Amino acid sequence: MEIADWRNKIDELDEQIVKLISERAAAAVAIGKLKQESDAPIYEPNRERVVFAHVRDINPGPLSGVQVQDIYERIMDVMRTLQRPVETK
Amino acid sequence: MEIADWRNKIDELDEQIVKLISERAAAAVAIGKLKQESDAPIYEPNRERVVFAHVRDINPGPLSGVQVQDIYERIMDVMRTLQRPVETK
Numbered sequence: 001m002e003i004a005d006w007r008n009k010i011d012e013l014d015e016q017i018v019k020l021i022s023e024r025a026a027a028a029v030a031i032g033k034l035k036q037e038s039d040a041p042i043y044e045p046n047r048e049r050v051v052f053a054h055v056r057d058i059n060p061g062p063l064s065g066v067q068v069q070d071i072y073e074r075i076m077d078v079m080r081t082l083q084r085p086v087e088t089k
Numbered sequence: 090m091e092i093a094d095w096r097n098k099i100d101e102l103d104e105q106i107v108k109l110i111s112e113r114a115a116a117a118v119a120i121g122k123l124k125q126e127s128d129a130p131i132y133e134p135n136r137e138r139v140v141f142a143h144v145r146d147i148n149p150g151p152l153s154g155v156q157v158q159d160i161y162e163r164i165m166d167v168m169r170t171l172q173r174p175v176e177t178k
Contacts, residue, residue, distance in 0.1 A: 003123050006116045007136070011143060013113045017106060018144050018157060024102045025152045027095045034092050047096070054100060055107050063114045067167045068107060074163035078156045 021075065025082055032083030042083045048076055110164065114171055121172030131172045137165055 055072050056065040144161050145154040
């Protein structure tokens with residue numbers, strides 16, 4: 001396969017990744033609403049640790065566990081922003 | 090759905106996301122090898138711009154385009170590291 005072929009494959013993967021990240025974001029919004037209703041804190045370091053451990057655990061490579069967690073730290077940062085009420089965004 | 094149900098859904102989504110990001114990483118490794126063979130540069134800002142435009146374009150929400158790009162900037166940073174020869178990692 002040439003570079004152009006691999007890039008076509010990457011573009012297709014990105015379409016699936018963006019779709020799944022968006023579904024994850026919709027779930028985070030739903031959780032944010034439930035948290036607001038119950039006055040629960042938005043930032044829950046224990047849950048974030050569970051997520052990081054999970055993604056490192058299921059990582060098949062070639063990324064290292066640190067690299068997968070690095071990507072997920074950004075994902076979690078963005079998801080947290082999404083849970084904050086509009087006026088504090 | 091309760092918070093615990095949404096979290097189960099998120100864990101399932103993460104399993105698919107990590108799988109796809111790993112496939113993307115494997116494709117980046119393959120491209121890195123082709124680049125090394127042809128002495129092409131690892132950092133290609135034009136290609137990165139195309140990727141960012143693509144993911145913003147296909148983004149269905151609820152994330153903003155900026156937020157999706159924010160996640161992808163981290164993904165691209167990590168993928169670039171993966172393309173560098175081992176001795177400069």
